[in-house]
Amino acid sequence: MFRRPNLVRRTPFPDSVSRAVVTPLQPSVVYASPDPNALDDQYEGRAKGYTYGREGHPNADVLAQMIDRMEGGAGGIVTGSGMSAVTATILGLLSAGDHIVGGNQLYGRSLRMMTQDLPRWGITSTLADPTDLAAMEAAITPTTKLMLVEVVSNPTLRIADMEGLTRLARDRGLILVVDNTFTTPYGYPAFERGADVVIHSVTKLMAGHSDVTLGYVLARDPARRKAIYDTIVTLGLTPSPWDCWMAERGLYSFDMRHERSQANAAALAEAIAEHPAVSSVLYPGRADHPDHNRAGAVLDGQFGNMVTFCLKGGRDAAVALTRAAPQLPFAPTLGDIGTTLSHPASSSHRGLTPEKRAELGITEGMFRVSVGCEPVALLREDFTTALDAVSALG
Incomplete structure (x- = not known):
C-alpha cells in the first residue's frame, strides 16, 4: 500500500561545497531558534540571528x-x-x-x-x-x-x-x-x-x-x-x-547608469534650450542656472540626471508635448533606466494651490525630466519631435 510522504515538514536546504554567485532570495517570514536561551541571546544582542520578518x-x-x-x-x-x-x-x-x-x-x-x-x-x-x-x-x-x-x-x-x-x-x-x-x-x-x-x-x-x-x-x-x-x-x-x-x-549597474544618465542630461539640456517652444531650462550644469557656482562646489561637478524645462504655452502645450512623445513615459517618478517625463502641476505638486505653485516657480508648462541611459541621439530626436508639436499649436 502506497504511503503518502510527510510534506508538511520542511526539507532541509541542500549542503554544497560551492557557493551561489547570486545572493539567495529569502522570503521566510519566521526563523526558528534552537531554544528560548538562544532567542534571548538574539534579542539581547549576544548573538546575530533573525526572528520575524518585520524585525x-x-x-x-x-x-x-x-x-x-x-x-x-x-x-x-x-x-x-x-x-x-x-x-x-x-x-x-x-x-x-x-x-x-x-x-x-x-x-x-x-x-x-x-x-x-x-x-x-x-x-x-x-x-x-x-x-x-x-x-x-x-x-x-x-x-x-x-x-x-x-x-x-x-x-x-x-x-x-x-x-x-x-x-x-x-x-x-x-x-x-x-x-x-x-x-x-x-x-x-x-x-x-x-x-x-x-x-x-x-x-x-x-x-x-x-x-x-x-x-x-x-x-x-x-x-x-x-x-x-x-x-x-x-x-x-x-x-x-x-x-x-x-x-x-x-x-550592480549603478555606476554605469549614474555616469551615462548624467552625460545624457547635460547634452539634452543644451539641445532643448535652443528650441523655440522652450522658454527656460533648469540644469545645474548650465552657466545660466541660478545656483550654478554653488552646484559646482556642492556636487563636485556631478550635476545629476534631472532636467527641468518650461514651455512657452500652458496646459495645452503640456498636453501636446506628452501626446507627441508616447515613447517617453509620462509618469510621476524618476530614476528609471529609461527617460521619463513628469508634470509637477498635475502630479507631485498638484496638492498646492495655483498661487503656491506660482510662488515656487511651477507653471502649467513646466516639465521635470528624469534622463535615462538611451543613446543621446535618440533622446534629441524624441524631444525635438515633441517640442515641434508644441510649436505647431501656434
Missing part, C-alpha cells in the same frame, strides 16, 4: 550594507518606501511639542506630512528656502529639534546651501536630516559631510528600474538609529525580501 531579514541587510558602503557609514536600515524612511525618522526622533524646519521644495508627500499630518500629532513645522541660509535660520524656534532638507530641490533643481546648513544645524544643536534621493551618495556624500541622518528613496535612482518600492535611512548616532529602527518595526514599515533582492540587482 529584519537577510535580503534587507545585504542591501543596507551595500548602500552603507556608498554613504560611508554603517548600520543603515531598509524600509518599505522612501516615505516610510521619512516617517520613521520623524516619528522616531521627535515628540509632541517639537518643531521641524524643512526646505520649501521637498518631495510633495514630505511637504504634506509636515504641513497636514504632523500637526495632528503635535509636531509643527516651518518651511523656508534652503538656498537662503538667513531664511532657514529665521525659521528656527526654541522648540526646533530637526532640519529636513534635500540637496537639489524638486522640481526647480535649486541647490541648497549645504555647507551653511550643516554649520547652522551643528551650532544650534539640531538634527540634520538629508534626503539624498535626487543626488545619491555619488553626487553628494551627505554622511561624510556632516549629516546626522541620511534618507533615500531606493525606489528611484538606486534600484533604477521602476520595479521596486523601498527606502533607506542611516543615522550617525546609535541611539537615534535604535529609535528609528523601533519605529519601523512597531509601525510595520518593513521592506519586501523580493524588492530588496531586486534593488540589490539594480545596484
Whole structure:
C-alpha cells in the first residue's frame, strides 16, 4: 500500500561545497531558534540571528550594507518606501511639542506630512528656502529639534546651501536630516559631510528600474538609529525580501547608469534650450542656472540626471508635448533606466494651490525630466519631435 510522504515538514536546504554567485532570495517570514536561551541571546544582542520578518531579514541587510558602503557609514536600515524612511525618522526622533524646519521644495508627500499630518500629532513645522541660509535660520524656534532638507530641490533643481546648513544645524544643536534621493551618495556624500541622518528613496535612482518600492535611512548616532529602527518595526514599515533582492540587482549597474544618465542630461539640456517652444531650462550644469557656482562646489561637478524645462504655452502645450512623445513615459517618478517625463502641476505638486505653485516657480508648462541611459541621439530626436508639436499649436 502506497504511503503518502510527510510534506508538511520542511526539507532541509541542500549542503554544497560551492557557493551561489547570486545572493539567495529569502522570503521566510519566521526563523526558528534552537531554544528560548538562544532567542534571548538574539534579542539581547549576544548573538546575530533573525526572528520575524518585520524585525529584519537577510535580503534587507545585504542591501543596507551595500548602500552603507556608498554613504560611508554603517548600520543603515531598509524600509518599505522612501516615505516610510521619512516617517520613521520623524516619528522616531521627535515628540509632541517639537518643531521641524524643512526646505520649501521637498518631495510633495514630505511637504504634506509636515504641513497636514504632523500637526495632528503635535509636531509643527516651518518651511523656508534652503538656498537662503538667513531664511532657514529665521525659521528656527526654541522648540526646533530637526532640519529636513534635500540637496537639489524638486522640481526647480535649486541647490541648497549645504555647507551653511550643516554649520547652522551643528551650532544650534539640531538634527540634520538629508534626503539624498535626487543626488545619491555619488553626487553628494551627505554622511561624510556632516549629516546626522541620511534618507533615500531606493525606489528611484538606486534600484533604477521602476520595479521596486523601498527606502533607506542611516543615522550617525546609535541611539537615534535604535529609535528609528523601533519605529519601523512597531509601525510595520518593513521592506519586501523580493524588492530588496531586486534593488540589490539594480545596484550592480549603478555606476554605469549614474555616469551615462548624467552625460545624457547635460547634452539634452543644451539641445532643448535652443528650441523655440522652450522658454527656460533648469540644469545645474548650465552657466545660466541660478545656483550654478554653488552646484559646482556642492556636487563636485556631478550635476545629476534631472532636467527641468518650461514651455512657452500652458496646459495645452503640456498636453501636446506628452501626446507627441508616447515613447517617453509620462509618469510621476524618476530614476528609471529609461527617460521619463513628469508634470509637477498635475502630479507631485498638484496638492498646492495655483498661487503656491506660482510662488515656487511651477507653471502649467513646466516639465521635470528624469534622463535615462538611451543613446543621446535618440533622446534629441524624441524631444525635438515633441517640442515641434508644441510649436505647431501656434
